[in-house]
Amino acid sequence: MNNSAKNIYKEEKRKKIKQELDIKRLPCAVGISESKFFENVGGIIRTINAFLLQEIVLDEKVYNKYACAGADKWENIIIQKDIISYFKKNNYTLIALEQHEKSIPLWDFKFPLKSAIIMGHEVQGMTDEMLNQCDFTIEIPQYGLVESLNVSTATSIALYEYSRQHRACL
Ligand SMILES: C[S@@+](CC[C@H](N)C(=O)[O-])C[C@H]1O[C@@H](n2cnc3c(N)ncnc32)[C@H](O)[C@@H]1O
Structure with missing residues (x-):
């Protein structure tokens, strides 16, 4: 088999595996429009694969294929x-998903099945304009001295909870 035939075979195999994964996806998404570090977005894509979500929606400036460690395929x-x-x-x-005076604590929140979880920027957090367009604001309670979590860590905790609430119902 020459290289081009090998690549076609590999791509066909990838598509087949992806189709099998698509059947098991939960109807949940993550959205990121601002981010400082590609590695954080890459980590979030890996988490999305772990929980098998429907999709991740990104502004093109926050996406770098090489920071995804292969999970993006x-x-x-x-x-x-x-x-x-x-x-x-x-x-x-x-x-x-943001710390705000109007935030609902994560453990009091029942995620709608078709949820899009919007993440803020590592330094500035989420703009008021974006917060105002969301239906709910939720936060992960923290008790130590550090004021916020790494954005990828915060996403993982929220997706774990979404998955706990909905995966068992499928
Ligand atoms: C490092 S934090 C941003 C901190 C920023 N300096 C601020 O004051 O808003 C990056 C993002 O992670 C998420 N995040 C971090 N900790 C969180 C928490 N305890 N609850 C909810 N979201 C959190 C939010 O989306 C936040 O915009």
Whole structure:
């Protein structure tokens, strides 16, 4: 088999595996429009693969293939300038994961099945404009001296909880 035939075979195999994964996906998504470190977005894509979510929606400036350690080839990565409009058009309930005075503690929150979880920037957090467009704001309670979690860590905790609530119901 020459190299081009090998590549076609590999791509066919990848598509087949991905189709099998697609059947088991939960109807949940993550959205990121601002990020300082590609490694954090790469870590989030790996977590999305672990919990098998529907998709991740990113502004093109936050996505770097090489920071994903290969996890991106199994995932539905949608590149969109306006992530909020994308989620609204696709009938997701928008959930800002952010520390805010109006936030609901994560353990009091029942995730709607079709949830889009929106993450903030590592330094600035989420803009008020974005927060105001979300249906809910939720936060992970913290008790130590460090004021916030790494964005990838925060996403993992929220997705674990979403998955705990919904995976068992499928
Ligand atoms: C490092 S934090 C941003 C901190 C930023 N300096 C601020 O004051 O908003 C990056 C992102 O991770 C998420 N995050 C971190 N800790 C969180 C928590 N305890 N609850 C909810 N979201 C959290 C939020 O999306 C936040 O915008």
